[in-house]
Amino acid sequence: MSVALIVSGALAIGGALGVILARAPVHSVIALIVNFLGLAGVYLSLQAEFLAVAQVIVYAGAVMILFLFVIALLTVKREPMERLTARTAGRLPLNLLAAFAMAFLVVLAIVRSDPGGSVAVPSNFGTVRAMGETLLVTHVFPFEIAALVLLVAVVGVVVLVGRRPEKGRE
Amino acid sequence: MQLPLTYVLSFSALLFGIGLYGALTLQNAIRILMCIEIMLNAVNVNLIAFSRYLSPLQPAGQAFVIFVMTVAAAEVAVGLAIILMIARRRDTIDIDRMNLLKW
Numbered sequence: 286m287s288v289a290l291i292v293s294g295a296l297a298i299g300g301a302l303g304v305i306l307a308r309a310p311v312h313s314v315i316a317l318i319v320n321f322l323g324l325a326g327v328y329l330s331l332q333a334e335f336l337a338v339a340q341v342i343v344y345a346g347a348v349m350i351l352f353l354f355v356i357a358l359l360t361v362k363r364e365p366m367e368r369l370t371a372r373t374a375g376r377l378p379l380n381l382l383a384a385f386a387m388a389f390l391v392v393l394a395i396v397r398s399d400p401g402g403s404v405a406v407p408s409n410f411g412t413v414r415a416m417g418e419t420l421l422v423t424h425v426f427p428f429e430i431a432a433l434v435l436l437v438a439v440v441g442v443v444v445l446v447g448r449r450p451e452k453g454r455e
Numbered sequence: 456m457q458l459p460l461t462y463v464l465s466f467s468a469l470l471f472g473i474g475l476y477g478a479l480t481l482q483n484a485i486r487i488l489m490c491i492e493i494m495l496n497a498v499n500v501n502l503i504a505f506s507r508y509l510s511p512l513q514p515a516g517q518a519f520v521i522f523v524m525t526v527a528a529a530e531v532a533v534g535l536a537i538i539l540m541i542a543r544r545r546d547t548i549d550i551d552r553m554n555l556l557k558w
Contacts, residue, residue, distance in 0.1 A: 290458055290463070297470060298469060298470060301493050304486065304493065305473065305476065305477040310486060313485075313486050313489055314489070317489050317492065317493070321496070324500065327466075327500060327503075331504060332507055333503050333507070335517070336517055336521070340524075343528060348492070351532065351535055352535070355539060358539065359538075359539070359548060384475075384476045388469060388472045392469075395461050395465050395468060396461050396465070398461070404509065404510070405511070407512060410511050411507075415514060416514070416521075420521060424515070424518045427522060428521075431521070434525055435528065435529055437529070438528070438529030438532050439532070442532050445537060445540055446536045446540060
């Protein structure tokens with residue numbers, strides 16, 4: 286279990302680094318898919334089966350398709366969407382120093398904390414049946430609110446980018 | 456045999472840091488959205504790890520992850536729509552050139 290966790294965690298970190306380091310946005314998307322698959326492996330080794338499947342379907346499926354479509358739409362007209370500006374290029378050492386300092390502090394805080402002993406895990410932890418009971422019995426009201434949030438998002442997207450009738454001949 | 460919780464938390468902090476670095480330094484708005492996704496996923500790892508290690512009898516952390524995923528999906532949809540609109544109007548998705556409200 287811990288070997289799978291380490292391997293998939295390394296995959297996720299590599300994917301995240303790829304998102305930042307890749308030049309073309311499409312390569313970033315592919316690296317992000319690697320990141321999501323690695324995260325699904327992490328969830329699986331943390332015994333969250335349902336969430337691992339949901340991660341693959343929602344993120345690696347739906348969200349990435351959305352990203353790819355937008356990149357395809359945006360790069361139809363123009364060639365270089367990416368330009369390496371001088372804004373951050375000169376400050377790269379300082380940026381990296383700040384990032385490493387912050388990572389060091391956060392990891393130090395985590396390591397010095399005492400999260401307490403682990404509890405015995407019940408056998409049905411994270412299965413679809415347990416998740417269904419949690420979502421549809423215990424937390425059913427937030428679940429419905431989540432559906433409402435998605436509906437609002439869909440309406441917002443249609444309002445933002447949907448075709449409108451021409452002005453003057455409504 | 457299992458890894459200590461602090462390892463998983465450090466992993467997610469690392470992931471969050473990478474996402475934050477990208478969101479603060481990249482110029483392409485689409486890739487900034489991707490980095491925000493990475494940060495949200497790092498938070499999800501935290502929630503799942505806490506739920507697995509500290510309160511496995513009540514998997515509320517896992518239910519919370521579902522809601523984070525929902526909000527993240529909504530955020531991506533609206534964010535990409537906004538980026539599309541900006542690209543139509545201003546012909547760029549470089550955030551350095553989206554400075555209408557900056558000063």
